[in-house]
Amino acid sequence: MLATLDKFGRVLIPKKLRDHLGIKPDTSINIVKDGKRIIIEAIEDEDPIINKNGLLIFTGKLQGNLETELQADRLRRAKSLLNRENEL
CATH class of the missing domain: 2.10.260.10 (Pemi-like Protein 1; Chain: D)
Known part of the structure; x- marks a missing residue:
């Protein structure tokens, strides 16, 4: 090359x-x-996930916007819960 x-x-x-x-x-x-x-x-x-007192801790660099990802995850969870209620 x-x-x-x-x-x-x-x-x-x-x-x-x-x-x-x-x-x-x-x-x-x-x-x-x-x-x-x-x-x-x-x-x-090094592995960005370490075990500290039985808890897995992420020590790496975040990529993207954490707040946006949290909001999207909460919205997905809320929709999933609403779908479960509608099925009952």
Whole structure:
């Protein structure tokens, strides 16, 4: 796979390769010199869910708007409950 450095020394990793390797924005990478080769390795993030005193705690970064997602979830639950009442 051929790539070119820009004037700032940056290389673009092709989207198909990033997707295949699970590399997303803000992914930490390790760059190693090996003779005349450069090896770029994605650093595996720690599991964003930890067990703390028997409770599962999310420690990762939130993506999207939490408030919007909560509102949508509450609306789905309310509709589900109303449908159950109508079935009785």
